[in-house]
Amino acid sequence: MKIHALSLLSLALAACGGSTPEGQPEGWDAALALPKALDRNPDPNVLEIDLTANVADVEVIAGKTTPVWTYNAGLPGPLLRAKVGDRLIVHFKNELPEGTTVHWHGIRLPAAMDGTPEHSQPEVTPGGSFDYDFVLPDAGLYWYHPHVQSAAQVGFGLYGALLVEDPADPPNLGDELVLVLSDMSVREDGSLEDPEAGGNFGTLFGREGDALLVNGKQNPMLVARAGLRQRWRIVNAARSRYFQLALDGHTFTIIGGDGGLASEPRETDAPVLAPGERADVLVTPNGAPGSTLSVKWVPFDRGYGSTFNRAEEELFQIRLTSDSAAESRALPAIGRAIETLDISTATPISLELTSSQVNGEVVMGINGVPSWDAAPIPAMLGETHLFTVKNTMDFAHPFHLHGFFFQPLDEAGAPLSPMEWKDTINVPVDGAARFAVHYNERPGMWMFHCHILDHADAGMMGMIDLSHAH
DSSP, X not given: OEEOOOOSHHHHHHHTOOBOSSSOBTTTTGGGOOOBOOOOOOOTTEEEEEEEEEEEEEOOSTTOOEEEEEETTBXXXXXXXXXXXXXXXXEXXXXXXXXXXXXXXXXXXXXXXXXXXXXXXXXXXXXXXXXXXXXXXXXXXXXXXXXXXXXXXXXXTOOEEEEEEOTTSOSOSOEEEEEEEEEEOBOTTSOBOOTTTTHHHHHHHXXXXXXXXXXXXXSOEEEEOTTOOEXXXXXXXXXXXXXXXXETTOOEEEEEETTEEEEEEXXXXXOEEOTTOEEEEEEOOOOSTTOEEEEEEEOOOOBXXXXXXXXXXXXXEEEEOSSXXXXXXXXXXXXXXXXXXXXXXXXXXXXXXEEEEETTEXXXXXXXXXXXXXXXXXXXXXXXXXXXXXXXSSBOEEEEEXXXXXXXXXXXXXXXXXXXXXXXXXXXXTOEEEEEEEOOXXXXXXXXXXXXXXXXXXXXXXXXXXXOOO
């Protein structure tokens, strides 16, 4: 199967103007359009789809085709769009040459649906199938990806976005874009790079692809009218790369993240997303009519050598139409009340992220123990854990907990401001992350790991064994 680039016709028409008096030009976001999945179920409260993991020829670099590992033959996989409380049914089929699963990153679902092999389900072997069936309890942007040979399979293209909408969101937040940020290692002839390239150093650093991708495309062009606010729903789906964004002369307003809206918005010149994180961002492109803005990836200091001799790269462009700037709209009140978790009787959990060498190979672990030798951490329904995750290495680590949101805390145990629910948090070099999680439901085995997927595969992973209270 061959997937061709989108026609430039809609971009050319949009760049000439054609805006409605208040809106964006027709086809303004065509270059960033995500594939969609056919809903098999007529019930408006059920999204039922077929999802097939297969290899498809995709033009990642100009003029070359790459045998990308895909969901439904698209890069990224289809955007799944539902609303809070909907039921999601996914009939998954594996047409890859090796086993795989689908993990639903960030969703509070039953353990049996979490996609972690040996714990929630067996891996789906080539030619096999599995039905995922669960309710979507929380608004926000989530994503799906494999949990078998995760670094290689995600690096080869297996990821997609899941947007759970909240009908109670304030109106007029902005014209919405879902942005799936990633990268891919592609050779000059279009073939995929060896997922073990770089050996031990590649594992230690975390392998980053040389092709930066936005919704599966290199440096696409958005066409927009100046002055119209946009709402970017962003997920970092890269196996190792941190995405720090910049748009000269502009400020970003972050209104939410992993677990939906934050308690209040905050402004920044350069939002940063670690692998696995999401951000809900408002931005209003401005400039001279007909000019082009450049949204850039900026190297982020995540540890030893991560910014050395690295330049900014253009991620995508925004071509402003010839129309005059639209009148700015007042920002509606944004935020939500988030109850502070009671940690007065919480069980302290202390973890150190570690690495060593065993028989000449890099082995990573937690508290000096790789995942394959680690005993699970016991927990009971109704219990709260107070985590302190310390980083002993020269590289930062995005720490991800499956199945539950947690509340980030400062050194004194107070919630960070603005308050938000997270499932992935950056643990800086020589630093620590502190957070509280309450296990109120859904017993089972729940994974936690570094979301630099090379690190997870090398052993920086563990489990929580959540059981009923005695």
